[in-house]
Amino acid sequence: xxxxxxxxxxxxxxxxxxxxxxxxxxxxxxxxxxxxxxxxxxxxxxxxxxxxxxxxxxxxxxxxxxxxxxxxxxxxxxxxxxxxxxxxxxxxxxxxxxxxxxxxxxxxxxxxxxxxxxxxxxxxxxxxxxxxxxxxxxxxxxxxxxxxxxxxxxxxxxxxxxxxxxxxxxxxxxxxxxxxxxxxxxxxxxxxxxxxxxxxxxxxxxxxxxxxxxxxxxxxxxxxxxxxxxxxxxxxxxxxxxxxxxxxxxxxxxxxxxxxxxxxxxxxxxxxxxxxxxxxxxxxxxxxxxxxxxxxxxxxxxxxxxxxxxxxxxxxxxxxxxxxxxxxxxxxxxxxxxxxxxxxxxxxxxxxxxxxxxxxxx
Amino acid sequence: xxxxxxxxxxxxxxxxxxxxxxxxxxxxxxxxxxxxxxxxxxxxxxxxxxxxxxxxxxxxxxxxxxxxxxxxxxxxxxxxxxxxxxxxxxxxxxxxxxxxxxxxxxxxxxxxxxxxxxxxxxxxxxxxxxxxxxxxxxxxxxxxxxxxxxxxxxxxxxxxxxxxxxxxxxxxxxxxxxxxxxxxxxxxxxxxxxxxxxx
Numbered sequence: 346x347x348x349x350x351x352x353x354x355x356x357x358x359x360x361x362x363x364x365x366x367x368x369x370x371x372x373x374x375x376x377x378x379x380x381x382x383x384x385x386x387x388x389x390x391x392x393x394x395x396x397x398x399x400x401x402x403x404x405x406x407x408x409x410x411x412x413x414x415x416x417x418x419x420x421x422x423x424x425x426x427x428x429x430x431x432x433x434x435x436x437x438x439x440x441x442x443x444x445x446x447x448x449x450x451x452x453x454x455x456x457x458x459x460x461x462x463x464x465x466x467x468x469x470x471x472x473x474x475x476x477x478x479x480x481x482x483x484x485x486x487x488x489x490x491x492x493x494x495x496x497x498x499x500x501x502x503x504x505x506x507x508x509x510x511x512x513x514x515x516x517x518x519x520x521x522x523x524x525x526x527x528x529x530x531x532x533x534x535x536x537x538x539x540x541x542x543x544x545x546x547x548x549x550x551x552x553x554x555x556x557x558x559x560x561x562x563x564x565x566x567x568x569x570x571x572x573x574x575x576x577x578x579x580x581x582x583x584x585x586x587x588x589x590x591x592x593x594x595x596x597x598x599x600x601x602x603x604x605x606x607x608x609x610x611x612x613x614x615x616x617x618x619x620x621x622x623x624x625x626x627x628x629x630x631x632x633x634x635x636x637x638x639x640x641x642x643x644x645x646x647x648x649x650x651x652x653x654x655x656x657x658x659x660x661x662x663x664x665x666x667x668x669x670x671x672x673x674x675x676x677x678x679x680x681x682x683x684x685x686x687x688x689x690x691x692x693x694x695x696x697x698x699x700x701x702x703x704x705x706x707x
Numbered sequence: 708x709x710x711x712x713x714x715x716x717x718x719x720x721x722x723x724x725x726x727x728x729x730x731x732x733x734x735x736x737x738x739x740x741x742x743x744x745x746x747x748x749x750x751x752x753x754x755x756x757x758x759x760x761x762x763x764x765x766x767x768x769x770x771x772x773x774x775x776x777x778x779x780x781x782x783x784x785x786x787x788x789x790x791x792x793x794x795x796x797x798x799x800x801x802x803x804x805x806x807x808x809x810x811x812x813x814x815x816x817x818x819x820x821x822x823x824x825x826x827x828x829x830x831x832x833x834x835x836x837x838x839x840x841x842x843x844x845x846x847x848x849x850x851x852x853x854x855x856x857x858x859x860x861x862x863x864x865x866x867x868x869x870x871x872x873x874x875x876x877x878x879x880x881x882x883x884x885x886x887x888x889x890x891x892x893x894x895x896x897x898x899x900x901x902x903x904x905x906x
Contacts, residue, residue: 379816379840380798387812390800449798449813449841456778456795467777467801518775521807521895646809 354686361682368676371669372446380449382669388647391639393632393666394447397674398440399512400541400632401681402474403534405436406505407542409481411556413502416495423488425550430485430501431688432545437478439681446673466515473511477504485688509538516642524586524642529571533638537631540564544610544624551620558614561627565607568634572599582645590641594663598637606630640664709768709787710848711875711900712862713883714761718869721746721759725861725870729763732849732860734834737821739812741846742861761870763861764789764810764846765891765899772802772811772845780842787875787900788848796842803843807895816840875900 375382385392412429415421421429445451462468480501487494513531520526543560546553575587590599607630610623644662666674721744729735729742745760766789773781773789780795781802791802803811818838820827827835838844849859857863862872873880888902 379814381815381817383815385813385815387803390803390813447799449800449843450796450839451798453778453780453795453797456780457797460777460779462777462779464774465777465801466775467799471777519804520771521892522804643804646807 354690357682358686361679361686364675364679365683366676366679368446368673368679371672371676375446375669375673376451382667384665384667384670388662389640389643389664391447391643392664393636393670393674394443394677396636396639397632397677398443398447399534399635400537400628401436401443401678402440402512403509403537403631404541404545404628405433405440406477406508407538407540408436408545409433409477409484409505409542410502410538411542411546412484413498413505416498420553421546421550423491426494427485427488428549428689429546430481430488432549432685433505434478434481434485435681435685435688436545437474437481438684439677441474441478442680443674443677446677466511466518469511470508470515473504473508477501477508480504505538506535509534516638519642522642522645523580523583524575524638524645529567533567533571533634536560536564536567537634541628541631544627547614547620548624551618554614554620554623557620557624557627558611561607561611561614564631564634565603568602568607586641586645589644589662590637594661595637595640598633598640602630602633602637606633636664708785709875709900710853711766711787711873711880711902712763712848712859713871713873713880713888713902713904715869715871715904716759717904717906718867719744719759719761720867720869721757721761722866724864724866725761728860728864729846732852733847734830734837735844736814736817736838737819738817739814739844741810741812741844761861762808762810763901764848765808765897765901766846766848767897767899769897771805771807771895771897775801775805777801784850786853788850788853789845790847790850791843791845793839793842793844796839798841798843800843807892807897808899811843811845813843814838814840 383392408429412421412426412433415426445454448454457468457471460468480497484494484497484501487497510531513534516525516534517527517530540560540563543553543557547557572587572591575583576591579587589595605626607627610626610630613619613623613626640662647662723744725742726740726744730740733741735741742763743761745762747758747760749756749758766787768787770781770783770789773783776782777799778795778797780792780797781789782792783789798813800813803813820831822828849857849861852859858872859870862870871880871883875881875884883904884902886904888904890899890902892899
């Protein structure tokens with residue numbers, strides 16, 4: 346595998362391998378000691394790993410949608426498309442790894458596969474993710490063999506849309522969390538997929554960085570619409586929940602999203618050609634958005650059950666990921682990068698060398 | 708047959724006997740309360756008052772926790788009791804997010820015990836098998852006692868008889884319900900099997 350890689354790519358590969366090893370070590374630590382090594386508690390039950398899962402699946406599925414769309418609009422050439430599918434596949438696999446690493450008792454995972462309980466959006470999510478990945482593999486093989494890929498590309502793109510919609514409803518289905526149980530959840534997830542997908546597209550095809558810029562603006566508008574509506578027109582509970590986001594314990598994640606996830610990548614795209622850094626900021630910002638959305642939504646039930654006044658209640662929560670959580674998440678991403686480079690080098694030895702140098706190096 | 712409970716708030720004195728009985732009977736870990744008594748201050752001076760609200764899992768007729776469980780670990784028995792099969796639970800915590808009543812607890816793996824300086828006592832050792840790290844737990848309505856013909860520990864020990872356990876389909880329980888008992892958060896359409904009789 347290493348024989349066909351450039352020096353810069355080898356460096357990335359080694360860094361990814363180190364991250365993966367550290368992440369697996371941290372996961373083993375979590376398995377042995379239990380999830381008390383995380384910053385989660387009985388109110389904030391989903392944290393960094395789930396936020397990054399949502400963001401990385403959004404990016405992967407979003408890129409797959411764009412690959413499918415390019416079959417009709419022709420904005421990607423064959424090499425870019427095959428790289429895009431490989432990138433998308435690696436991102437979705439990373440999400441799969443991450444969600445398993447976040448389970449308290451992953452040894453029983455086979456029960457999920459065999460339950461076919463389709464009233465559970467987790468089960469639907471699993472099957473949509475699996476089907477989307479299978480479609481992506483078929484798409485990749487056919488694209489590499491220079492076969493006609495319009496039909497399979499369309500199927501993969503539709504499954505990608507389905508995957509994102511299911512994840513939006515997975516959150517919105519929790520009706521007792523008003524922040525989540527809104528039609529905005531699915532819209533926000535679809536915009537997130539557009540943002541993540543166009544960020545990865547810009548890495549593969551820098552000439553399309555304007556699509557990424559449009560996605561950044563769209564994401565900012567949707568975020569402001571969501572936050573503004575709750576603050577101005579919401580109930581006491583909705584207002585206090587959103588206050589915890591804009592001026593409370595979850596504000597660091599909100600402003601991280603705005604600055605690192607939207608302003609910085611936009612400025613990088615306008616002023617420089619550092620597309621990969623801009624894309625990285627965009628996807629990290631997307632994860633930050635999911636993190637404040639999760640945390641603020643999770644506190645709502647506690648607030649409703651304890652009758653101590655919404656504002657007082659939401660202010661007393663906080664969530665800071667522990668080093669173990671950060672290492673696990675970074676490890677899953679390391680596995681994803683490793684997988685991407687493996688697919689790219691094992692299957693696409695004829696890929697554009699200059700692009701691979703640029704993408705991997707930056 | 709649908710087992711449930713009617714809690715008479717006019718009788719509850721907030722003594723937490725139910726809380727302690729539940730912990731003793733089910734050997735829950737420190738910080739875990741399947742049965743608890745919430746105390747809050749309601750209203751404002753000069754009409755402020757202390758509100759006492761005993762809670763437990765509502766064993767809903769339409770339990771969202773069961774619907775969202777991806778493995779079938781959360782299930783409802785024919786008699787209406789909602790339980791968790793720890794052998795099937797993967798610890799995804801979706802049921803905790805879905806439950807509108809904050810009735811579920813995740814086992815984070817902390818095994819410090821009640822008296823860490825003395826180590827576990829014989830009872831803690833004997834009941835350690837009940838706790839599975841990385842899984843979700845909740846009130847079982849003392850299903851094991853019910854199967855033996857007994858009633859839940861919280862109802863058994865209540866000194867004022869505020870916790871009334873029985874078959875909600877029975878005439879006695881229906882009569883109490885008709886006295887004005889209400890269910891928590893009816894907007895969630897879960898149809899809880901726990902009713903509250905207002906003061």
